[in-house]
Amino acid sequence: MDWKLLGLTFATIFLAEIGDKTQLAVFTLVAQHQKIMPIFIGASLALTSVSLIGALFGSVASKFVPTEYIQVVAGLLFVGMGIVILIRAFANIMV
Numbered sequence: 369m370d371w372k373l374l375g376l377t378f379a380t381i382f383l384a385e386i387g388d389k390t391q392l393a394v395f396t397l398v399a400q401h402q403k404i405m406p407i408f409i410g411a412s413l414a415l416t417s418v419s420l421i422g423a424l425f426g427s428v429a430s431k432f433v434p435t436e437y438i439q440v441v442a443g444l445l446f447v448g449m450g451i452v453i454l455i456r457a458f459a460n461i462m463v
Contacts, residue, residue, distance in 0.1 A: 381419075390415065 385391060390411065397407045429438060 394407060394411045398404055401407065426438070
């Protein structure tokens with residue numbers, strides 16, 4: 369087991385998810401239903417499934433596409449999403 373990589377992955381995903389839509393959805397569901405465990409288990413299974421899909425896709429994609437290209441495309445997608453979010457935010461401020 370590569371513990372350094374495990375720690376890096378945990379820290380990266382943990383920080384990326386704080387205040388994310390998923391966390392807010394879990395917060396809202398628990399507030400509405402007052403049942404922590406089924407919501408925690410459901411959210412955990414969902415996040416695990418999504419992570420598995422990402423890991424499998426990354427494994428397959430890396431066999432056909434150089435890692436540098438994947439990193440560039442991922443970076444461009446994040447920048448693109450950020451620009452869209454900023455445009456929408458400024459559009460709402462101007463209205």
